[in-house]
Amino acid sequence: MDLVSFIIPVYNAEKYVKNCIMSTLNQDYKNLEILVVNDGSKDNSYEICQELARQDNRIKLFNKENGGCSSARNMGLDNASGNYVCFLDADDFVYPNYVTTLLSAIKNGDMGIGNFKEVKEKHFLKTCKLNSRGGDINVKLSKNDFFRLMFSYPNIGGGSLCNKMFRKEILGDMRFNTNYKYYEDIVFLFKYAVKCQNFYYNSNTIYVYNRNSASQTNSKKLNESRLSCLDVMDEIVSIAENINKDVVSYAKAWQFLVNIEMKYLIHINKYKNMETINRIDKTLKDCYPSFKANKKNFHGFRKLGGLAYRLIKIFNY
Numbered sequence: 001m002d003l004v005s006f007i008i009p010v011y012n013a014e015k016y017v018k019n020c021i022m023s024t025l026n027q028d029y030k031n032l033e034i035l036v037v038n039d040g041s042k043d044n045s046y047e048i049c050q051e052l053a054r055q056d057n058r059i060k061l062f063n064k065e066n067g068g069c070s071s072a073r074n075m076g077l078d079n080a081s082g083n084y085v086c087f088l089d090a091d092d093f094v095y096p097n098y099v100t101t102l103l104s105a106i107k108n109g110d111m112g113i114g115n116f117k118e119v120k121e122k123h124f125l126k127t128c129k130l131n132s133r134g135g136d137i138n139v140k141l142s143k144n145d146f147f148r149l150m151f152s153y154p155n156i157g158g159g160s161l162c163n164k165m166f167r168k169e170i171l172g173d174m175r176f177n178t179n180y181k182y183y184e185d186i187v188f189l190f191k192y193a194v195k196c197q198n199f200y201y202n203s204n205t206i207y208v209y210n211r212n213s214a215s216q217t218n219s220k221k222l223n224e225s226r227l228s229c230l231d232v233m234d235e236i237v238s239i240a241e242n243i244n245k246d247v248v249s250y251a252k253a254w255q256f257l258v259n260i261e262m263k264y265l266i267h268i269n270k271y272k273n274m275e276t277i278n279r280i281d282k283t284l285k286d287c288y289p290s291f292k293a294n295k296k297n298f299h300g301f302r303k304l305g306g307l308a309y310r311l312i313k314i315f316n317y
Helices: 017-025 045-055 071-078 100-105 145-151 184-194 230-240 243-266 274-297 302-313
Strands: 002-010 031-041 059-064 082-089 111-120 124-129 138-141 163-166 199-210
Touching: 002 017, 002 071, 002 138, 017 031, 017 045, 031 045, 031 071, 045 059, 082 100, 100 111, 100 163, 100 199, 124 199, 138 145, 145 184, 145 199, 145 243, 145 274, 184 230, 230 243, 230 274, 243 274, 243 302
Parallel strands: 002 031, 002 082, 031 059, 111 199
Antiparallel strands: 082 163, 111 124, 111 163, 138 199
């Protein structure tokens, strides 16, 4: 049986981390290693992880000074022994069929993908599915289709790593850029996907994403770390330019929405850095045609990105 490595960075997750780790231990597939990296937590997260590690020797616990999610994941990658790698967030959890589903999907390809469900404080929000077909169905995606879906969240989980399985041999020496504190996962996923040929999606729902209001992703605060997403998207578009014009268009459509979000946060936080503001305005102007061309790929309120852009120009935000 192939060994599967889970990598779980932990920072101040005492409310959630036990549930997360237990969900990996309770997998139908048993040949696992769970690499838990405590990233300098200031609460009782490390003690909770220690107790769980004493109960199951598949848990490998690491403790380090706080350096951010990317550095914690890198430590996990440095110590992973599995043929396949999965990344989990400490405030989420997985269903018992997570590994078997993704192994089934990745068996003939380079990446396995499953469905995920969003909840908020135990209240169900939505299931993010590529299609409504149930059962153990593996659908092969072309490289172009994968990029189109990746840049039109929530299809296939967008840039999330946590509903996907990766081949260790393809990962090689890939590591997360520790300068990126926001959207660091999407650029990592994109770089991995560039190295792949075959992508397999399975329609089973396997992962539960907890929309934790305390997380930076769901916060309305703005700081320099969060603005690193601008550099992330610039790098992604730069890489896309070496693939083909369709992937550039998909990436720029997503870049447009990222910059719309940052423009909104700048407004409500009264952020005054004109160099950043001018950079965002320039990017919005450049990426708006790509957003219009790909608007049909988006769901829900993301389709309103064009309206938001017009209002920004009208009211001179």
